[in-house]
Amino acid sequence: MTITSVLPIWQAVQERFHKMVKALPEEDLNLKLGNSSIGGLISHNAEVEFMFAEWFFGRPKPQADDAAYTTLSELVDLLTASNENLIAAMRELPEDAWHVSVESSFGTSTPLEAVGRLMYHTGIHAGQISLIQKNAVRSEAL
Secondary structure: OHHHHHHHHHHHHHHHHHHHOOOOHHHHOEEEEEOHHHHHHHHHHHHHHHHHHHHHHHHOOOOOOOOOOOOOOHHHHHHHHHHHHHHHHHHHHHHHHHOOOEEEEOOOOOHHHHHHHHHHHHHHHHHHHHHHHHHHHOOOOO
16 A cells, blocks of 8 residues: 555655756756756765665665766766665565565665655755756857
8 A cells, every 4th residue: 555655756756856857958057156067966866765775675785886877977977876776675565564664774774765765865966956956157269
């Protein structure tokens, strides 16, 4: 029952985030405010999804590669892979495990709470990306 309630909400958040990312101009990936770049935030978001799938759902992280993920296409593929991995982990989780607290380096949460944290996390970074696009200094072509 939990997966049938959580999954549509998760997918709605992800669809909006992925649509926003896919619409980014390639040249905006390097825009920064402080230490945060748009490309870095996208990559970070995917990595956190992989970590949460492992920590709270028991799904091992896929074999790491050393790719830099510098193009929009590569970042979209990374987001797709992390989303698919997390959805598979959610589907594999037994119903009675959704409400059992799990210890992690980020503290204790149930898998259900962890999904809520991920949705919040995605929303925060979507806002940061918009803020960077609005306020970052763009280099002018010479």
